[in-house]
Amino acid sequence: MKEQFIMTSLGRISVLLDDGATDMPIIYLHGVFMDKTLWTKVSSPFKGRMQVFVDMPAHGSSDNIGHDWSLNDCAEMLIRIMDELNVQRCVVIGHSWGSMTALRAAIQFPDRFAALGLFNMPFRRTKGLSRIIFALQKSMTIFPAFFAKQAAKQLYSPQLLEKRPELITQMQARLSKRPAKEIARTIKAVILEAEDAVSLIQNLQVPAIAVIGETDYVGIPPKLEFLTVSGGHISPQEAEEEARNIIKRVLELAGHAA
Numbered sequence: 001m002k003e004q005f006i007m008t009s010l011g012r013i014s015v016l017l018d019d020g021a022t023d024m025p026i027i028y029l030h031g032v033f034m035d036k037t038l039w040t041k042v043s044s045p046f047k048g049r050m051q052v053f054v055d056m057p058a059h060g061s062s063d064n065i066g067h068d069w070s071l072n073d074c075a076e077m078l079i080r081i082m083d084e085l086n087v088q089r090c091v092v093i094g095h096s097w098g099s100m101t102a103l104r105a106a107i108q109f110p111d112r113f114a115a116l117g118l119f120n121m122p123f124r125r126t127k128g129l130s131r132i133i134f135a136l137q138k139s140m141t142i143f144p145a146f147f148a149k150q151a152a153k154q155l156y157s158p159q160l161l162e163k164r165p166e167l168i169t170q171m172q173a174r175l176s177k178r179p180a181k182e183i184a185r186t187i188k189a190v191i192l193e194a195e196d197a198v199s200l201i202q203n204l205q206v207p208a209i210a211v212i213g214e215t216d217y218v219g220i221p222p223k224l225e226f227l228t229v230s231g232g233h234i235s236p237q238e239a240e241e242e243a244r245n246i247i248k249r250v251l252e253l254a255g256h257a258a
Helices: 071-084 097-108 128-139 144-155 158-163 166-176 180-192 198-202 240-253
Strands: 002-008 011-018 026-029 051-054 090-095 113-119 208-213 225-229
Touching: 002 071, 011 071, 026 071, 026 097, 051 071, 071 097, 090 097, 090 240, 097 113, 097 180, 097 198, 113 240, 144 158, 144 166, 144 180, 158 166, 208 240, 225 240
Parallel strands: 026 051, 026 090, 090 113, 113 208, 208 225
Antiparallel strands: 002 011, 011 051
8 A cells, every 4th residue: 555645725635545456446534533544454355446545634644734624624625635536436434524524525526426334423513511521622632641531431432442441542642743723623623513414414315324333422313224333433443344344335335346
């Protein structure tokens, strides 16, 4: 696989390209505080086709942004990446923020997408007590190690953290590389200011499968076919084999069996 950088309105974005020969590429998008390695292990059965692993803005090897942004900007970023890689149509497998991005891009440009795998996608506007909690967390980003530990406990199931405590230190390492302002901007755009997506889901023209963890906080999205897997909010790590099988089903939806 080779890494390349693509200039977008959200800065220079790092993508890892596994350049296979099949005619239906897969693009993988991760969630907040993760990076493109979230998908590299899960994707191993699909070698031989073009696969693109994206580091979302201000995550992984991608640049900081330096200004406020929105989920619609992320959708524009995805189309920019596709254009730069000469990908006319693809399957997108997203996790959380990545799913939110894929949904918005597919609403705007349905002809560019053959199918979507929407893992752990928040779709309702954050409000009430949850909004207060996330706002308080945003204020704690000046202490990245402490914040990352609390975020990991919220995102992963207790069972997985007991087996793999290194996931906390890995998240701390990722967040320690970013300015507190960039982490706060991510929380603002993805969590606090994300619009309710129910109407987007109901108007989606692209085939899609939604995936939620047993202890996930996101709830079951309307209209979409959905599957429940073991674990919490980070299903690609908590339910790897189930995630692989779901990607196969998404490819079948697109008319391109794995």
